[in-house]
Amino acid sequence: MLKELNGTSINGNGVHQNGHGHAHDSGDAMGVENRKEVRHQAIESAVRDILHNVGENPDRDGLLGTPNRVARAYDQLLGGYTVDPVKLINGAMFDVEYDEMVVVKDIEFFSMCEHHMLPFQGRAHVAYLPGKQVVGLSKIPRMVDMFARRLQIQERMTHEIAELMDEMLSPRGVAVVVEASHMCAQMRGVEKEHAYMVTSAMLGEFKTDKAQRDEFYDHLRRQATFK
Numbered sequence: 001m002l003k004e005l006n007g008t009s010i011n012g013n014g015v016h017q018n019g020h021g022h023a024h025d026s027g028d029a030m031g032v033e034n035r036k037e038v039r040h041q042a043i044e045s046a047v048r049d050i051l052h053n054v055g056e057n058p059d060r061d062g063l064l065g066t067p068n069r070v071a072r073a074y075d076q077l078l079g080g081y082t083v084d085p086v087k088l089i090n091g092a093m094f095d096v097e098y099d100e101m102v103v104v105k106d107i108e109f110f111s112m113c114e115h116h117m118l119p120f121q122g123r124a125h126v127a128y129l130p131g132k133q134v135v136g137l138s139k140i141p142r143m144v145d146m147f148a149r150r151l152q153i154q155e156r157m158t159h160e161i162a163e164l165m166d167e168m169l170s171p172r173g174v175a176v177v178v179e180a181s182h183m184c185a186q187m188r189g190v191e192k193e194h195a196y197m198v199t200s201a202m203l204g205e206f207k208t209d210k211a212q213r214d215e216f217y218d219h220l221r222r223q224a225t226f227k
């Protein structure tokens with residue numbers, strides 16, 4: 001089940017986005033470093049083109065190191081393509097007799113919109129109703145990060161978090177609410193009402209049972225982070 005998710009959505013995305021197609025020789029440290037170097041050089045050359053074409057001089061002092069810095073920054077900002085969710089939660093699932101709602105809220109994240117490659121940032125709130133297993137608390141923010149550190153739209157990111165939780169834990173229900181501010185709307189001064197957005201994904205009992213949804217929203221309101 002997990003393997004399938006890994007194969008299709010994680011490695012699949014990473015490989016296609018990078019355009020190299022070396023899906024099966026991971027674990028070869030030398031190869032990984034070489035591919036990273038090739039990727040960096042390609043990004044650097046593209047950033048130089050951008051600088052030149054917006055009217056800058058890529059060779060002036062302040063900009064000389066910029067293409068390389070951008071390439072390295074993307075390693076982190078867009079590092080979610082290469083995270084393996086199976087490894088991410090490895091050893092952190094526990095059999096527990098606990099059937100009450102688990103809520104992890106105010107998970108800060110930074111992502112980049114796929115339409116403009118500009119940041120959007122905010123908070124994710126995740127709840128689930130355990131089936132037979134629970135997951136270590138620290139793993140949920142890492143799952144959010146894995147999806148945030150890709151080119152995203154907020155709606156899809158919200159669903160991807162919920163679906164991964166569902167896939168991994170087979171819970172009775174999953175609820176995810178994401179609230180975020182979008183720089184592409186704020187900086188360009190367009191449609192201010194779209195600069196801040198709230199999205200949600202409800203699966204299982206959260207979808208079918210209003211009382212569960214209401215309890216989740218009560219949790220979010222409790223510390224006034226969610227309005």
Ligand SMILES: [Zn+2]
Binds near residue numbers: 117
């Ligand atoms: Zn955008």
